[in-house]
Amino acid sequence: MEAMDLIVTAVKTAIIYLGMVQVVPIMLIVERRGAALIQDRPGPNRVGPFGLFQPIADVIKMMMKEVTIPRQVNKALYLLGPFLVLFPASLVIAAIPFGDFFTLFDRNYVLQVANIDVGILYVLAIGSLGIYGILFGGWASNNKFSLIGAMRSSSQIISYEIPLGLAACSAVVWYGSFSLREMVSIQEGTLLGVLPNWGIFYQPLGFLLFFIAAFAETNRLPFDLPESEAELVAGFHTEYGAMDFGTFFMAEYMNMATMSGLMVSMYFGGWHLPWISDATLLQWLGSRNLLAALQVLTVIVKIAVFMLIFVWVRWTIPRFRFDQLMRLAWKNLIPLGLFNLVLTALILYFKGAA
Amino acid sequence: MRETLFMVFSLFTIAAASGVVLSRNPVYSAFSLILSFFGLSGLYLLWGSTFMAMIQILIYTGAIVVLFVFVVMLLNLQTVRENSPNLLFLVGAAAAVWLFSLMILRVLTRAIPNKAVEIPTDQLRAISKLLFTRYLWPFEVLSLFLLVMIVAIFAITRTQEIPQGGEKK
Amino acid sequence: MNFPLSMTYWSHFVSVAMFALGLLGFLLRKNTIVVLMCIELMLNAVNLLLIETSMRTNTPEGIILVVFVVTVAAAEVAVGLGIVLNLYRMKGTVNLDHFKSLQG
Numbered sequence: 001m002e003a004m005d006l007i008v009t010a011v012k013t014a015i016i017y018l019g020m021v022q023v024v025p026i027m028l029i030v031e032r033r034g035a036a037l038i039q040d041r042p043g044p045n046r047v048g049p050f051g052l053f054q055p056i057a058d059v060i061k062m063m064m065k066e067v068t069i070p071r072q073v074n075k076a077l078y079l080l081g082p083f084l085v086l087f088p089a090s091l092v093i094a095a096i097p098f099g100d101f102f103t104l105f106d107r108n109y110v111l112q113v114a115n116i117d118v119g120i121l122y123v124l125a126i127g128s129l130g131i132y133g134i135l136f137g138g139w140a141s142n143n144k145f146s147l148i149g150a151m152r153s154s155s156q157i158i159s160y161e162i163p164l165g166l167a168a169c170s171a172v173v174w175y176g177s178f179s180l181r182e183m184v185s186i187q188e189g190t191l192l193g194v195l196p197n198w199g200i201f202y203q204p205l206g207f208l209l210f211f212i213a214a215f216a217e218t219n220r221l222p223f224d225l226p227e228s229e230a231e232l233v234a235g236f237h238t239e240y241g242a243m244d245f246g247t248f249f250m251a252e253y254m255n256m257a258t259m260s261g262l263m264v265s266m267y268f269g270g271w272h273l274p275w276i277s278d279a280t281l282l283q284w285l286g287s288r289n290l291l292a293a294l295q296v297l298t299v300i301v302k303i304a305v306f307m308l309i310f311v312w313v314r315w316t317i318p319r320f321r322f323d324q325l326m327r328l329a330w331k332n333l334i335p336l337g338l339f340n341l342v343l344t345a346l347i348l349y350f351k352g353a354a
Numbered sequence: 355m356r357e358t359l360f361m362v363f364s365l366f367t368i369a370a371a372s373g374v375v376l377s378r379n380p381v382y383s384a385f386s387l388i389l390s391f392f393g394l395s396g397l398y399l400l401w402g403s404t405f406m407a408m409i410q411i412l413i414y415t416g417a418i419v420v421l422f423v424f425v426v427m428l429l430n431l432q433t434v435r436e437n438s439p440n441l442l443f444l445v446g447a448a449a450a451v452w453l454f455s456l457m458i459l460r461v462l463t464r465a466i467p468n469k470a471v472e473i474p475t476d477q478l479r480a481i482s483k484l485l486f487t488r489y490l491w492p493f494e495v496l497s498l499f500l501l502v503m504i505v506a507i508f509a510i511t512r513t514q515e516i517p518q519g520g521e522k523k
Numbered sequence: 524m525n526f527p528l529s530m531t532y533w534s535h536f537v538s539v540a541m542f543a544l545g546l547l548g549f550l551l552r553k554n555t556i557v558v559l560m561c562i563e564l565m566l567n568a569v570n571l572l573l574i575e576t577s578m579r580t581n582t583p584e585g586i587i588l589v590v591f592v593v594t595v596a597a598a599e600v601a602v603g604l605g606i607v608l609n610l611y612r613m614k615g616t617v618n619l620d621h622f623k624s625l626q627g
Contacts, residue, residue, distance in 0.1 A: 077381070118478075121408040128416030132388065135420070139381065139427050147427065154424045158417060178478070357530060364533045368540045374560055375548035383557050387564075390541075394567055397537065400530065401578040406589060410570075413593050418563065418600050425604045426556055429611055446550030454543030461535040481583045489587055496594055503598040510605040 008104055013094075013113050020093050023257045024250045025055035027307060034311040065242035073239060074140040081137025082240065082247035088129040089254040095119040096261035097181045099271045099295030100278065103288045111271075111292060112181065119180040120168050123262055124161070127217065130255065131157045133248075134219075134226060138236035149235030152322065153219065153226035159329040160216035160223075166337030167210040170344045171203055171266050180262075184270030188277055196274035199267040205340045207267045209333055214259040216329070218252060221314035225322055260306035261299070268302055271295035360400050367393030380426045384419055391415045405478055534575035541568035555610070555617045559603045566596050 029044070029052065036043025045051035069075060099111030116122045131154055138150025175183045189197040200207050216223040227235030237248050264270060272278070273294075282291050320328070370393055373386030391414045398407040485493055545564030552558050570589050577585020607617055614621050 077385075116404070118404050118408050121405070121412060125408045125412035125416060128412060128420075131416075131420060132423075135423050135427065136381075136385070139423075147430075151424065151428060154420055158420055161416070357533075360530045360533050364537045367537055368544075371541050371544045371564055374557070374564060375544050375552070380554055380556050383560055387560050390564070391567065394571060397534065397571060398574055401534075401574060403574055403578055403586065406574055406586060409590070409593060413597060414563070414567070418597055421600055421604055422556060422560060425608060429608075429617065443551060447547065450543050450547035450550060453546060454539060457539040457542070458536070461532075461539055477583060481586050484583055485587055485590070492591065496591060500594065500598060503602060507601050507605045510602065510609055 004105065005107070005109075008107075008109055012109060012111075016098065016113055017090065017093065020090075020254060020257055021250070023307070024253045025059065027253045027256070027311075028055040028058055030307070031311050031314075034308070035315050038312070038315040059246070062243050062246040067242045067244060070141070070239050072142045074142065077136045077140035078239070079244075081133050081140060082244045082251075083133070084136060085130050085133030085251040086247050086254075087133075088126045089251040089258065091126045092123050092258045093254070093261070095123050095180055096258060097184055097265055097270055098299050099292050101288075102292035110181070111296060115181055116179070118178040120172060120178050120183075120262075120266075123180075123258070124165060124168060127255075127258070128157070128161055130251065133251070134236045137240070137248075138226075141236070141239035143239055145232045145234075146236050146238045149226040149232050149238070153236060156216055156219075156223065156225055156325060159326060160213045160333075163209045163329060163333035163337045164213035164217060166334070166341055167203075167206040167213065168266070170206040170337075170341045171199065171210075173341065173344050173348065174199070174202055174206075180265045180270075184265050184272070187269040188272050190275060196269055196272070198269040198272075198274075203267060203340070203344070205336060206344075207263070209337050209340065210263060210266070212328075212333060214263065215310075215313065216325075218255045218259055218310075220252075220256065220310055222317045222320055223325060224319060225325060230319075256307060256310050257303060260303045260310070263306060264299060264302040270302075271299050273298055356400060360397065363393050363396040363400065367397065381423070384423045384426060387422070388415050388419050391419065405481075531575065531579060534571055538568045538572040538575070541565070541571070553619050555607050555619055555622070556604070558619065559600060559607070562603075563596060563600065566592060 032054065033043045033051070043051065044054040047053040047057045069078065094113035095116055097110070097112040097115075101108045101110045103109075134153045135150045138146040138153070141147075171183065172178055175186050177183060177186075183199070187196075187198050191197045191201055195201050215221075219226055225235075226232075227237065232238070237245055240248065273281070278291065281294065282288070285291050285294065367390050370386045370390035374383045374390065377383045377386060391410060395407040395410040395415075398404075398410060542565050545561045545568060548561030548564070549558055552561065570592055573585040573589050573592070577583065577589075610622060611617055
């Protein structure tokens with residue numbers, strides 16, 4: 001039975017990880033077609049029906065290109081850079097819960113790579129490591145644009161980690177748990193009989209802060225200062241080509257997916273469908289594993305909605321200037337985050353007293 | 355199993371820590387520092403303190419070393435010329451080695467139970483309860499200290515005059 | 524002596540070795556930033572010992588002390604690097620030998 005557990009866990013991990021990697025090609029086409037839609041142009045539509053095979057062509061192109069190493073770079077750190085970005089991006093996925101559990105051979109397995117009891121801390125901790133790839137990659141490129149991109153990235157990510165952490169703190173205080181799994185389980189049911197019992201209705205300000213900070217953490221457009229192509233050529237990855245560049249690209253999309261997964265678990269009820277409790281669903285479906293499949297589907301759909309919002313925002317809101325970016329973080333988001341934390345604590349205090 | 359893993363992490367941590375001291379290039383030093391903090395976090399994890407392991411990565415590698423790397427890259431330092439071994443250098447090295455041998459002797463001669471101890475999981479609730487009851491005052495003083503530090507940093511790093519054409523805040 | 528040694532032994536060994544390495548770097552290196560890193564090494568050596576004792580004897584006080592140390596370390600690094608930045612602005616170097624005019 002021990003060996004069975006090990007095999008099931010390994011297969012589960014592989015499936016979740018490979019599934020998350022599929023985000024990259026899907027987002028490649030969604031982003032390009034989405035941009036085209038917003039900018040009122042056709043977009044890539046030549047390869048396959050509706051241009052659906054475009055990502056395959058893109059990937060083949062990137063894989064076939066020669067990996068060139070510029071002469072002036074610091075070789076070791078230059079080659080390490082992309083992997084330092086991809087490594088944390090892949091690790092973080094382990095903490096996202098995709099569903100309750102499934103049953104196989106009379107044993108229950110959680111639909112999550114690892115049920116870490118300090119899940120949210122794990123995500124924040126590992127997520128904050130992604131910056132090193134950008135920093136070392138940008139520095140090792142020995143190019144002033146890369147270096148400026150790396151410098152911007154470090155100050156930006158350190159600044160936005162604070163509102164992100166404060167929002168997460170409020171959520172932790174509210175749910176009384178560090179575990180993402182427990183947070184999701186609390187969100188079952190309805191609020192006042194009308195609204196789904198989701199975190200967003202209890203922590204609207206926290207969600208807003210988290211949402212804004214998530215864009216900065218993933219270097220997405222209103223805050224893509226580290227790579228702003230209009231100012232810095234391509235920022236920290238100016239000197240990278242072929243699959244090294246592709247790795248940065250993959251990491252960005254995987255980070256987006258994780259951030260979306262985090263928001264879904266913390267504020268949008270995770271695997272719960274609105275208004276329908278798991279027990280009723282189980283009655284309708286009659287099978288635990290069918291319910292698990294439905295839960296996974298729910299989480300995927302919710303994550304997909306967030307990914308679409310990421311694309312939508314990217315092509316709608318212009319880039320911030322660097323001082324505006326810093327002012328937003330330090331003068332607006334952080335005070336709001338502190339206020340939200342105190343407010344949450346006060347509400348809980350008076351709720352406990354009543 | 356746990357002991358072997360612990361040994362591997364220990365050796366890794368020490369190797370990385372010596373990398374910090376021995377590398378000429380401060381960027382490599384910072385990189386070794388990251389690795390050694392990672393090793394430490396692994397050690398905390400093996401001791402059962404998941405919380406501290408995460409805090410170690412979140413605060414040390416995620417924030418403090420980023421500051422180091424940021425400053426090193428901002429100043430774009432070439433390697434600072436180190437001293438050739440002179441008398442002072444030898445005295446310093448001797449002092450460190452002396453202290454090391456003293457401490458290691460103490461560790462080796464003390465009767466430490468050389469058996470596998472039962473690893474408890476950390477009791478986050480107990481810790482936080484203590485932090486907000488018995489140790490409330492130190493905790494509050496700490497927050498005051500942080501406030502003072504923030505003001506101090508602003509005072510230290512503030513450039514004296516606003517540069518020409520710079521935006522006034 | 525049975526092998527592998529217990530986790531307690533290894534923790535003490537790592538702690539002492541890290542502290543000594545930090546001290547060595549603190550005394551010998553001339554790059555101010557590396558000196559600050561070495562201070563971090565020493566603080567972490569102490570942290571490891573605290574956590575080891577705390578977990579072995581099951582007393583939460585050790586962890587609380589570590590939380591305090593981490594906070595102080597973070598503040599110390601921020602202030603230290605601020606001072607280094609200022610010194611660099613004044614002297615154009617971070618070599619400790621050039622900061623001798625700071626003495627009394």
